Amino acid sequence: MAESNALPAYVIRYLTEGISNHCPIKAEQLHTKHKARRPFKYCNIWGHLGFLEKVETAWQMQVHGCAMYQVVKKLNASKQGLKELNKLHFRDILVEVEDDKIKLEQIQRELQTSPRDQDIQGKEKAQYQKFIRYSYVVESFLQQRSKATWIRIGDDNSKYFFSVIKQKKLKEAVIQLRYGNDVIHIEPEEISKTFVEYYKELLGKKVVDRTRAARRIMINRLVLSTTQHMDMIKPYTNEDVRDAIFSIDGNKRSGPDGYESDFFKKAWTIVGKYVTTAVLQFLSNGK
Numbered sequence: 352m353a354e355s356n357a358l359p360a361y362v363i364r365y366l367t368e369g370i371s372n373h374c375p376i377k378a379e380q381l382h383t384k385h386k387a388r389r390p391f392k393y394c395n396i397w398g399h400l401g402f403l404e405k406v407e408t409a410w411q412m413q414v415h416g417c418a419m420y421q422v423v424k425k426l427n428a429s430k431q432g433l434k435e436l437n438k439l440h441f442r443d444i445l446v447e448v449e450d451d452k453i454k455l456e457q458i459q460r461e462l463q464t465s466p467r468d469q470d471i472q473g474k475e476k477a478q479y480q481k482f483i484r485y486s487y488v489v490e491s492f493l494q495q496r497s498k499a500t501w502i503r504i505g506d507d508n509s510k511y512f513f514s515v516i517k518q519k520k521l522k523e524a525v526i527q528l529r530y531g532n533d534v535i536h537i538e539p540e541e542i543s544k545t546f547v548e549y550y551k552e553l554l555g556k557k558v559v560d561r562t563r564a565a566r567r568i569m570i571n572r573l574v575l576s577t578t579q580h581m582d583m584i585k586p587y588t589n590e591d592v593r594d595a596i597f598s599i600d601g602n603k604r605s606g607p608d609g610y611e612s613d614f615f616k617k618a619w620t621i622v623g624k625y626v627t628t629a630v631l632q633f634l635s636n637g638k
Contacts (some may be wrong), residue, residue: 391430391609395601396488398617400440406618410625417638418629425625426608441488448489452484544549588636590625593619 360381365374409429442560458475467631475634530545574586575583615622632638 366572371413391434393433393610393614394441395491395613396441396444397433397436398613401436401619402433403618405429405436407621408432410621417637418625420458422622422625422629423608425622430609444448444485444489448482448485451485454478455482481573528621587631589627589631592630593623596626 362379362381364377364379366377406429410425412425412428414424416424443636455475455478457555458471458478462468462471462475525536525542528542528545530536530549536542536545596612596615598620599612601611601616603612615626
């Protein structure tokens with residue numbers, strides 16, 4: 352009895368056999384653990400409808416602390432508004448584009464039957480513009496998810512991007528990890544903890560004293576001029592920070608906070624001064 356109580360509880364459903372000679376059975380485990388909440392990840396297509404309004408609302412909040420802390424808090428505050436934006440306009444964007452394509456084909460068939468009908472001409476023009484606009488948004492979305500370079504405009508892009516996305520998901524999935532005394536970890540929490548412990552051991556601890564380079568070796572090599580020395584120690588400027596951020600590919604993988612460089616580029620008029628101050632302050636005093 353003790354062993355039977357330890358086993359997980361299941362619900363068995365007998366499905367209809369359809370055209371098969373066998374009746375399929377579906378087993379579902381009861382009281383399964385809730386799936387971990389998906390982490391926030393910025394999507395490039397959000398920067399189209401109401402994006403700046405959502406960002407501006409979040410970044411108007413008053414935060415006390417160093418500049419970097421203020422930026423982190425404002426970024427976290429922006430997530431809720433961006434999620435609402437996604438839910439309102441982009442949740443079913445793939446389905447909507449496919450529906451728009453079907454509607455456009457239907458209208459164009461009607462136009463072929465009645466080519467001089469101005470009412471149908473107007474509908475065809477409006478539907479065509481809508482389909483083109485949202486097709487671009489979808490391809491941008493798929494390109495970001497696949498991290499693949501642009502091929503050519505057309506239907507081939509979607510098929511290609513979907514295949515790349517599927518392959519990347521399979522490659523990136525870590526379902527088990529062997530570490531230490533040949534112990535195999537399969538739980539997500541154990542796997543993440545093992546990664547952290549490994550890199551802590553790899554990177555080591557901070558060392559106060561270090562061995563100095565031998566001067567007799569240094570003087571026999573090429574050395575920097577005084578002008579080059581001054582260029583290396585001169586303070587960074589606002590333009591340096593902006594150029595560095597705008598030079599990052601918009602589809603580059605996001606950081607731990609879920610934001611990609613595309614967010615900062617599109618919202619630079621709002622977040623630029625805060626981000627610049629935070630970066631320059633960090634480079635100056637490490638805070």
